[in-house]
Amino acid sequence: xxxxxxxxxxxxxxxxxxxxxxxxxxxxxxxxxxxxxxxxxxxxxxxxxxxxxxxxxxxxxxxxxxxxxxxxxxxxxxxxxxxxxxxxxxxxxxxxxxxxxxxxxxxxxxxxxxxxxxxxxxxxxxxxxxxxxxxxxxxxxxxxxxxxxxxxxxxxxxxxxxxxxxxxxxxxxxxxxxxxxxxxxxxxxxxxxxxxxxxxxxxxxxxxxxxxxxxxxxxxxxxxxxxxxxxxxxxxxxxxxxxxxxxxxxxxxxxxxxxxxxxxxxxxxxxxxxxxxxxxxxxxxxxxxxxxxxxxxxxxxxxxx
Amino acid sequence: xxxxxxxxxxxxxxxxxxxxxxxxxxxxxxxxxxxxxxxxxxxxxxxxxxxxxxxxxxxxxxxxxxxxxxxxxxxxxxxxxxxxxxxxxxxxxxxxxxxxxxxxxxxxxxxxxxxxxxxxxxxxxxxxxxxxxxxxxxxxxxxxxxxxxxxxxxxxxxxxxxxxxxxxxxxxxxxxxxxxxxxxxxxxxxxxxxxxxxxxxxxxxxxxxxxxxxxxxxxxxxxxxxxxxxxxxxxxxxxxxxxxxxxxxxxxxxxxxxxxxxxxxxxxxxxxxxxxxxxxxxxxxxxxxxxxxxxxxxxxxxxxx
Numbered sequence: 001x002x003x004x005x006x007x008x009x010x011x012x013x014x015x016x017x018x019x020x021x022x023x024x025x026x027x028x029x030x031x032x033x034x035x036x037x038x039x040x041x042x043x044x045x046x047x048x049x050x051x052x053x054x055x056x057x058x059x060x061x062x063x064x065x066x067x068x069x070x071x072x073x074x075x076x077x078x079x080x081x082x083x084x085x086x087x088x089x090x091x092x093x094x095x096x097x098x099x100x101x102x103x104x105x106x107x108x109x110x111x112x113x114x115x116x117x118x119x120x121x122x123x124x125x126x127x128x129x130x131x132x133x134x135x136x137x138x139x140x141x142x143x144x145x146x147x148x149x150x151x152x153x154x155x156x157x158x159x160x161x162x163x164x165x166x167x168x169x170x171x172x173x174x175x176x177x178x179x180x181x182x183x184x185x186x187x188x189x190x191x192x193x194x195x196x197x198x199x200x201x202x203x204x205x206x207x208x209x210x211x212x213x214x215x216x217x218x219x220x221x222x223x224x225x226x227x228x229x230x231x232x233x234x235x236x237x238x239x240x241x242x243x244x245x246x247x248x249x250x251x252x253x254x255x256x257x258x259x260x261x262x263x264x265x266x267x268x269x270x271x272x273x274x275x276x277x278x279x280x281x282x283x284x285x286x287x288x289x290x291x292x293x294x295x296x297x298x299x300x301x302x303x304x305x
Numbered sequence: 306x307x308x309x310x311x312x313x314x315x316x317x318x319x320x321x322x323x324x325x326x327x328x329x330x331x332x333x334x335x336x337x338x339x340x341x342x343x344x345x346x347x348x349x350x351x352x353x354x355x356x357x358x359x360x361x362x363x364x365x366x367x368x369x370x371x372x373x374x375x376x377x378x379x380x381x382x383x384x385x386x387x388x389x390x391x392x393x394x395x396x397x398x399x400x401x402x403x404x405x406x407x408x409x410x411x412x413x414x415x416x417x418x419x420x421x422x423x424x425x426x427x428x429x430x431x432x433x434x435x436x437x438x439x440x441x442x443x444x445x446x447x448x449x450x451x452x453x454x455x456x457x458x459x460x461x462x463x464x465x466x467x468x469x470x471x472x473x474x475x476x477x478x479x480x481x482x483x484x485x486x487x488x489x490x491x492x493x494x495x496x497x498x499x500x501x502x503x504x505x506x507x508x509x510x511x512x513x514x515x516x517x518x519x520x521x522x523x524x525x526x527x528x529x530x531x532x533x534x535x536x537x538x539x540x541x542x543x544x545x546x547x548x549x550x551x552x553x554x555x556x557x558x559x560x561x562x563x564x565x566x567x568x569x570x571x572x573x574x575x576x577x578x579x580x581x582x583x584x585x586x587x588x589x590x591x592x593x594x595x596x597x598x599x600x601x602x603x604x605x606x607x608x609x610x
Contacts, residue, residue: 076575100525125525129589144524174521184518187508189525194570195500196526198563200585202555203492205562213489215591216479219449220405220430220494221501223598224529230589233582240570240578250507251567255560257510258503262556265499265545270381273545277538280505284434284535286520293528 003029004161004168005068005094010035011059011081012072013046014232015127016098018136020070021051023169026138036062037133046133060088068165071097071109076238079108086112094158096122100185100235102149102178104242110151118158121149121178123185124171129230142170143291149178186246190239191254194247196228197236308334309466309473310373310399315340316364316386317377318351319537320432321403323441325375326356328474331443341367342438351438365393373470376402376414381543384413391417398422399463403429405490405540407454407483409547415456423463426454428486429476430494434535447475448596454483491551495544496559499552501533502541 008030010017017035024030035052036059037043043055056062063069063085073081078097089095095117099105102121113119126144128135146166150159163173176184203214203222218226240247264272287293313335315322322340329335340357341364342348348360361367368374368390378386383404394400400422404410407426418424431449433440451471455464468478481489508519508527523531545552569577592598 125522127525145521147522184514184522185525187511187514188519188522188527191507192504192526192530194566195504195563196529197582197585198559198566199497199500200588201581202496202558202562204584204588206492206555206558209489209492211588211591214493214588215595215597216450217430217452217489217493218592218595218597220432220490221497221533222493223592224501224533225497226585226589226592227598228526228529229582229585231582233579233586236582237575237579241573241575244570244573247570248567250511251563253507253511254503255563257507258500258556258560261499261503262553265549265552268546268549270542270546274538274542276506277502277534277536277541279509280502280531280534281538283505283509283516283519284531286516287523287528287531290520290523292520292523293532 003031004164005030007032007034007066008068008070009033009063009066010052010070010072011062011085013037013042013051013133014072014131015135015140016124017070017072018046018049018051018133019126019138019140020072020169021046022136022138023141024165025050027168029165029168030068034062034066042133049133051133051136059085063088063090063093065090067093068162069093069095071095071099074235074238075099075101075104075108075242076234078105079112082109082112086114089114089117091116093117094162095119096162098122098124100189100239101243102147102181106149106151106178118155119151120154120159120162121151122162122166123147123149123181124166125189126171127231129227131232131235139170141166144171145174146171147174147176147181149176149181182243183246186243186250190243190247191250193228193231193236194240194251195254196225199225200229308336309469310335312337312339312371313373313375314338314368314371315357315375315377316367316390318342318347318356318438319377319436320440320445321429322375322377323351323354323356323438324431324443324445325377325474326351327441327443328446329470330355332473334470334473335373339367339369339371347438354438356438356441364390368393368395368398370395372398373467374398374400376400376404379540379543380404380406380409380413380547381539383410384417387414387417391419394419394422396421399467400424401427401467403427405494405544406548407452407486411454411456411483423460424456425459425464425467426456426483427467427471428452428454428490429471431476432536434532436537436540444475446471449476450479451476452479452481452486454481454486487548488551491548491555495548495552496555498533498536498541499545499556500559501530504530505534
């Protein structure tokens, strides 16, 4: 099977672009990779690490001749980037993105693009709490899902080539419409992140428990929240601003539920608490069976020795 | 240095007791280990796995001749166990526990114990989402803290021997009073667990997002919550019932803070969100510097290949 693309251009060179570039090279999915980033430092780092063959000061330059353009900037920056690259896109080029919100990206990008390119919004469900080009690694997408949310009239051949690229870097493809994506992600990602940020903020703010105590004793549960709450601040700011309705809806449900459990604690209703906790255990089993985590009893510990 | 104890008795043979038993054997910290558990199945499993030299149907039998008794039952069961073993404890025996709440354990256990034993409450900050004797592993306490909350007039020699046992299985010791322990743990463990349980419950309950979608797309943040929310339901029920005041206080602070962020989302206040998210990142750095987690970019991924 031939490589799906000849020349891939990355706009933004952070964790996701860096990981994609490494995985694309490893699998031989393109002959050339170009890129641009806002800061000189990131551009130089990407070149040093061999993520890209060429770096460019502007997005307009980076997309010249590319048959795949991947927008890897925060959702709030998508509109300006689309506006900038539009006149420079090659005939028949595929334009995609990796943003965590899809309807807002469609609204921001689609109006700018010329008719002779194929815009297919995408979202790889993979990441770590680290940012920047040095955070990338080629295995990031292995065994992970990439959701594509094609708009009406999408060219099947373009969709097929983009799907082959994602499969080539290890991901499985799902296709759904943008509003459903945004709701599903509000549940599985956006609201959990907001809650983790909140809990870490509360801990930082308490006067009677020192920061050093919070840090020392974090292994008891808090640590997993801090990992989530260390994700890129600008990216997450934009996620909440652009997936506002779905996030607020799920937050409302969360608060309702939290108040019910809080009331059970206050009233000493042990049966309600136990029932609730038994129910949530089943979801965990499902995740392990679906291969999205490991059940190893010493998960994550072996590396520390 | 001689072994701190001769004969250790475990009341309850789950994850913590199983891990302690394996670690005690590995380090040669006692000559004999006895134990009891509520169900025949657990008792047989513990014997099969070599966690204990002898198993007994009752706690009263298990503690015969032991110079260290470790109560590894849910906090709500501590009082009955203490009452049962009290007449059978050896002269000068050290009695400790591993409960996640300390003042409630002191209130439940201390009144039952005879004057000729040394009661030193303890809490190893280590665990996984798995339960039962098969979940134990000898490395569980390595690089983790064990908090002891001795009551007034505690024998220094008994405290020293118990500390040596915990250090021998890899833990570091901290000493504080029970109310402060309960507040610190409400922040670093109890409230995060309740929040994780709530979020997983909300996801399970939504009609428009199917369980299979929640499971498939869990890698985007939700997965870390499900790990926490898969912990032992009875143990956690008892934690919330017995550390009620501190948990409700921290929950109150959490809700306040969450409402402030929710309002920022509704009003589109990106600056507030970004500032908040940048602040929480710093705590994460502190945890990694303190050796309580790893900063490896591919954390936890290598094992899945």
